[in-house]
Amino acid sequence: LDPEEFRRQGHMIIDFLADYYHDVEKYPVQSQVEPGYLRKCLPKSTPHNPEPIETILQDVQEHIVPGLTHWQSPNFFAYFQCTTATKLETIVVDWLGQMLELPKSFLFSGNGGGVLQGTACEAVLCTIVAARDQMLSQIGRENLIKLVVYASDQTHCAIQKAAQIAGIHPMNFRAIKTSKSTSYALSPDSLRAQICEDVDAGLVPLFLCATVGTTPTAAIDPLESLCAVAKDYGMWVHVDAAYAGSAYICPEFRHFIDGVEGANSFSLNAHKWFLTSLDCCCLWVKDPSALIKSLSTNPEFLRNKASDSKQVVDYKDWQITLTRRFRSLKLWFVLRSYGVANLRSFMRNHVKMANHFEGLVAMDKRFEIVVPTNFAMVCFRILPSALSERVYKNGKLDIVSEEHANEANRKLLESINISGCVFMTHAVVEGVYVIRFAVGATLVEERHVITAWKVVQEHANVMLSTYKP
Numbered sequence: 001l002d003p004e005e006f007r008r009q010g011h012m013i014i015d016f017l018a019d020y021y022h023d024v025e026k027y028p029v030q031s032q033v034e035p036g037y038l039r040k041c042l043p044k045s046t047p048h049n050p051e052p053i054e055t056i057l058q059d060v061q062e063h064i065v066p067g068l069t070h071w072q073s074p075n076f077f078a079y080f081q082c083t084t085a086t087k088l089e090t091i092v093v094d095w096l097g098q099m100l101e102l103p104k105s106f107l108f109s110g111n112g113g114g115v116l117q118g119t120a121c122e123a124v125l126c127t128i129v130a131a132r133d134q135m136l137s138q139i140g141r142e143n144l145i146k147l148v149v150y151a152s153d154q155t156h157c158a159i160q161k162a163a164q165i166a167g168i169h170p171m172n173f174r175a176i177k178t179s180k181s182t183s184y185a186l187s188p189d190s191l192r193a194q195i196c197e198d199v200d201a202g203l204v205p206l207f208l209c210a211t212v213g214t215t216p217t218a219a220i221d222p223l224e225s226l227c228a229v230a231k232d233y234g235m236w237v238h239v240d241a242a243y244a245g246s247a248y249i250c251p252e253f254r255h256f257i258d259g260v261e262g263a264n265s266f267s268l269n270a271h272k273w274f275l276t277s278l279d280c281c282c283l284w285v286k287d288p289s290a291l292i293k294s295l296s297t298n299p300e301f302l303r304n305k306a307s308d309s310k311q312v313v314d315y316k317d318w319q320i321t322l323t324r325r326f327r328s329l330k331l332w333f334v335l336r337s338y339g340v341a342n343l344r345s346f347m348r349n350h351v352k353m354a355n356h357f358e359g360l361v362a363m364d365k366r367f368e369i370v371v372p373t374n375f376a377m378v379c380f381r382i383l384p385s386a387l388s389e390r391v392y393k394n395g396k397l398d399i400v401s402e403e404h405a406n407e408a409n410r411k412l413l414e415s416i417n418i419s420g421c422v423f424m425t426h427a428v429v430e431g432v433y434v435i436r437f438a439v440g441a442t443l444v445e446e447r448h449v450i451t452a453w454k455v456v457q458e459h460a461n462v463m464l465s466t467y468k469p
């Protein structure tokens, strides 16, 4: 959206909302539609091409509004005041699941389904809790202390936090070591070796989190073979696609999640790289009943005909919180106003820009690309050899240690960021400090990437000219 179009659409939305509040008294306060009515009104999948805001707003008025219970109505005297939620969510998560070519078993149109939660941390917590209770119902609740959660040492700390909250003993969280030889992906052999050791020690393998696009380097854990190992031990597999999940709507990236049919759950943060504002984490599960068994409550004050009939999805039983935001509306707007075609080209454009940046880094022999670039993230650093060229000992060039190289790269990043021209972050992989250049901002263009590289070079020039270890 260019700023003028954004302004125009913003004004339309304000008019829409003003009209809504003007008329809200006229609507039946509680929705009068039959369960499932919305699925009949809307298309079966995300439109391929973008749709104009006018059409989308017209559908909101004609199809979404009748399905709402009007919590903002002055005639609302039910629960304590709050905002609205709706059934649109079941449709939107199916649309997105189809775009990702998730197996049908993850969709409502199969026997699974999806839910929009706030963050990946919440989503993983819900799945660990479901897996935990499923396992404990077989082996007895007194065995909680024996349950083990597995992930790689590149996995986001959200998983460890979720395991802790779920009551997994802190000593039973395994962050399995990865290395450059597998581009920091989790090796199925290492996983099996660790599981065997744990089983021999009398522990019970419970849960594996495989990440397809890790936070430090966008590494991709091999789903098919990891799921095969997990299956041998009856473990729950969760796929964390928080960052890179968005890219899997492009056919050329989809193969990275081949084997997902062996997993139990899959999550993607639409608020990361999918043009949706915070917060919006999509979680799909194959067996919603496992979630529901762990998370459901049925207090009398919430009982209603629709929920009792089991014809509607009662999302309070799929997540931690009871009250929920209307996240599906913003995601629905994104899907319709961009369409599959434009969403794909948005990702591809970012990947292209990251590749361009990678090419610029590769041409400067003072730098190295530390891990192969996946998606739109480049991990690079100044080489120790570039620093050595500046350091003389007894009249000869000296070797600069990795430790000194790390310190130099840390200082380089600090000076780049202090300049305020660009902002990048870092990661440490196998003791090596790397600078992460993640292309993902909605408004980024090729010229920003080129300028960013110039800024890196300028700061590197200054640092090298005065370098002392």
Ligand code: PLP
Pocket (backbone or CB within 6 Å): 118, 119, 120, 121, 122, 156, 158, 211, 213, 214, 215, 240, 241, 242, 243, 269, 281
């Ligand atoms: N998983 C991965 C791969 C991530 O990159 C992140 C955040 O950067 C998370 C999980 C955590 O996401 P959230 O902040 O939504 O809990």
